[in-house]
């Protein structure tokens with residue numbers, strides 16, 4: 577089966593995480609199936625200056641309005657989906673199974689097919705609704721991985737922090753990488 581990963585990019589801060597994830601996956605010959613919310617694309621350009629035309633080769637963009645996309649069907653095989661960064665809005669949609677756009681639909685498909693759904697929420701602080709939505713999604717099978725990089729690999733640059741989050745996401749799929757120095761005990 578083709579190495580195929582769905583990446584959902586939403587309007588939370590931290591779209592640079594998604595860029596790094598896409599760069600690493602495509603460098604490892606993964607096919608990235610990207611869905612961006614409209615705000616996600618705007619925040620990406622605002623925060624990074626990067627537009628869709630500059631995405632790495634190997635990234636296939638699916639329009640969020642296109643519910644005829646392959647990603648809307650469980651019969652289209654993928655290795656799973658990462659929603660990164662995940663806004664509280666999209667978190668709520670996924671937790672309730674609502675949302676008439678492709679990103680939310682692809683997440684529901686991923687869950688119903690029992691494929692890994694990794695959600696990287698970004699907000700601070702969380703309110704009770706956010707926390708309940710995360711619990712609901714976790715109970716439905718998703719893995720909640722807040723954008724909370726560790727510091728035990730002694731980061732020197734911002735990219736080291738980004739790599740830690742992205743590397744831990746890749747770990748969820750058993751994808752080999754050397755994005756950070758692993759803790760191996762003292």
Ligand SMILES: Cc1cc2nc3c(=O)[nH]c(=O)nc-3n(C[C@H](O)[C@H](O)[C@H](O)COP(=O)(O)O)c2cc1C
Nearest residue numbers: 586587588589613615616619663664665666698699
């Ligand atoms: C610059 C910027 C940063 C934002 N950061 C966050 C954030 O970190 N977390 C969040 O939940 N929403 C954040 N928002 C608000 C979301 O973009 C907004 O709730 C939007 O409706 C999300 O839509 P989406 O889920 O379709 O992407 C931010 C908005 C802007 C413009």
